[in-house]
Amino acid sequence: MSTHPSSHISCTALSFSWPDGTSVFEDFQLAVGAGRSGLIGVNGSGKSTLLKLIAGELAPSAGTVRSTGVIGYLPQNLVLDTGLRVDQALGIARTRAALHAIEAGDVREEHFTAVGDDWDVEERAHAVLGQLGLGTIGLDRTVGEVSGGESVLLRLAALLLTRPDVLLLDEPTNNLDLYARRRLYSAVDGWSGVMMVVSHDRELLERVDQIADLRDGEVRWYGGRLSAYEEALAVEREAAERMVRVAEADVQKQKRELAEAQIKLARRKRYGQKMSDNKREPKIVMGARKRAAQESAGKHRIMHAEKLGEAKDRLHEAVDAVRDDDEIRIELPHTRVHPGRSVLTLRDLRLPYGNGLEGEFTVRGPERIALVGRNGAGKTTLLRTIAGRLEPVSGEALVHVPLRFLPQRLDVLDDALSVVENVARNAPEASNNLIRARLARFLFKGTRADQPAGTLSGGERFRAALAALLLAEPAPQLLMLDEPTNNLDMASVRQLSAALESYEGALIVAGHDQPFLESIGITRWLTLGSDPMTVTGGEEDRG
CATH class of the missing domain: 1.20.120 (Four Helix Bundle (Hemerythrin (Met), subunit A))
Incomplete structure (x- = not known):
């Protein structure tokens, strides 16, 4: 894919601060050559900021960032205009229109200028789309007709069509189902230029050539994939x-x-x-x-x-x-659900957007259910309907215990309020001292608990949202999480696993992160199909 064998990235004496004066990098040095580099580090260490600086999306306050060749950058929070045609999203609409005009007999110079040497643009577009599993998507369809995961792959296809020498990927597997992830893994395996990928996806990080560990404003390099890095880290720690x-x-x-x-x-x-x-x-x-x-x-x-x-x-x-990424240690006895107690009943549920569930589905006792399926299968729609945020077209969703729902966007927090105040909203009877003592178990100690939610990093925001739900009154005995590991570093994923160890209620988790789902003791795997929705259980249904 890459055509520039000597491509590289370098940062020299790089400094960057946010407008409020918060320093991210100071006199930072980095040199990256050909190969696939996995950039890891705790949330808030500056991984996404570094990619934006290299891509030119942000300007350093001092120092230089240099790279050779064409840069392709896939941001973490990707939003494509749903009204765009696929060829527009791929960046080939003008070339394609000029090509069609020439083929129709219009030989004006402006059309030849638009095409340049790119006479096979449609063939290349179809080839790249096919490689990423999007071969059935026509160039004239709109982005609104594809799922969220497919739109990520569509943006990657647009980057690959520019023939970049340097590829920067920020959490590229977020929101991708297993099928789409495998397509992205194949693209990563076939990459021969410079690649820097920020991810917490273990399978993806097992495909890189080296690990760059960003900590305290410096990068330390470890040769090999994630497992080799973890072995080296264990030796260092010992x-x-x-x-x-x-x-x-x-x-x-x-x-x-x-x-x-x-x-x-x-x-x-x-x-x-x-x-x-x-x-x-x-x-x-x-x-x-x-x-x-x-x-x-x-x-x-x-x-x-x-x-x-x-x-x-x-x-x-x-x-x-000694590197010690603190773990959440909490006690949640009030979340206990006794075996056999009815938690949730779904009957002949017909959801918005054409999905449906025939017959009756029940959850009893402290079950741990993984909700899996292709992008667009209706996982988020089902969770939002159970939570009462969407009205079903027909049928019913009956929740028999206190319920809390953590959506992907973590919009359960008021950004203007502090962490303490956000928790207090859901637990009005709890004293300030009790809330602070409980928050300390979620790693918000002292003044950290007084930070406004709007200033928190991704991992901190997730911990605060989780605390607001788990410490709520009444305690949730059914907890629903939608893609909870998206945007979390590996330390935060471990913290989430530790918190869920203490949770004694019923759990429904929608996600594609199979290693995480296996780590939290899932008891039933439920695969959602498309219209009509089918829900089946069993080990063989992992999606």
């Missing part, structure tokens, strides 16, 4: 923890030596006082001895105190070297 143990032992040793030195000095002082009281030595000798002892004591005390200080500094450095 060595760092060993250094902490050594440093802790040294601090204890220095404390003992300082205490022993102080005991010796106290004995000397008592001996000197005794000699003085008994007047066994001339006054001038005792004075000289006292001054010498004081000087020696002072030097001794300073030496041991300095050693202890140095040992503590080494301990702090060793502790800082």
Whole structure:
């Protein structure tokens, strides 16, 4: 696909701050050559910002960003005008119109100028669409006729048609079903130029040549795919923890030596006082001895105190070297649903947009249900109908327990309110101190809980939204999550898994992230088909 074998990206002394003064990069350095690089890091570390700087979407406040050849950039939050024709979304509408005019006998110069050397533009467009599994989408259809996942692949097709030398992908598998993901994986496997991909998708990161770990404004490189990176990280962590143990032992040793030195000095002082009281030595000798002892004591005390200080500094450095992405640890006993209790009943449900569910479907007890299926199959529509946000065309959705729903857009938060205030809205009877104590378990400690929701990073926003739901009163005994791992870094995905371990109610999760779904103990896999909607259970139905 790439035609420029010496393509590269470089950032030199790069600095960037947001308008409010928040610094993201300062004197940042980066050099990326040919190959597929996976860019990872915790939410808020600046991954998406870095891609935007390289793509020219943002301008650095200092330093330079350079790249060779054509850059193709696929942003994370992609919105295509639903009224566009597919050829317009692909960026070939003008060339295609000129080509058709020439074929119809219109030989004006402007048409030949528009075509240039791109006489096979339609064949290339069909080939790229076919490669991405969009072969049945005609060039004259509108974007509104394709699903959200297909629109992501459509945007990728548009990039590939420009024959880029550098490809920047920001969370490209978000909202893609398994079929679409496999198509994207194939495109990544076939890439031979420079690629930098931001993702938490384990399967995608197993296809890269190297991992770039962005942390504290610096990038550290690890050769190989994600699994090799995690092995290297485990070795680093073990060595760092060993250094902490050594440093802790040294601090204890220095404390003992300082205490022993102080005991010796106290004995000397008592001996000197005794000699003085008994007047066994001339006054001038005792004075000289006292001054010498004081000087020696002072030097001794300073030496041991300095050693202890140095040992503590080494301990702090060793502790800082241990990478510890905190995990959520909470207790949610009020979410418990007893086995056999009826949680949800769906009967002959006919949904907006033509989907339907024949017969009766029930959820009992603390079941954990994965809702899977192709993009456009109706997963989000079904969840919104159960949550009461959409009215069914016919039939009924009966919820028998307290319900909370976390949509993809995380719009359960009021951006103008702080994290504490957002939780308090859903738990009006809880005291401020109780809410703060509970929020600390969601890693919002101290002043972090007072941050306005509108200033939170993606991972922080997700934790705040999850806290607002799980700490609500009454406690939710049916929790529904729509694509919960979208836009979350791997540490946040682990945090979500940890939080759901404590949840004792019924759970319905719509998603395509199969490793995550398997990690949270799914008990039933339900595959949604298109019109009419069919819901079936069992291991074989994983979508």
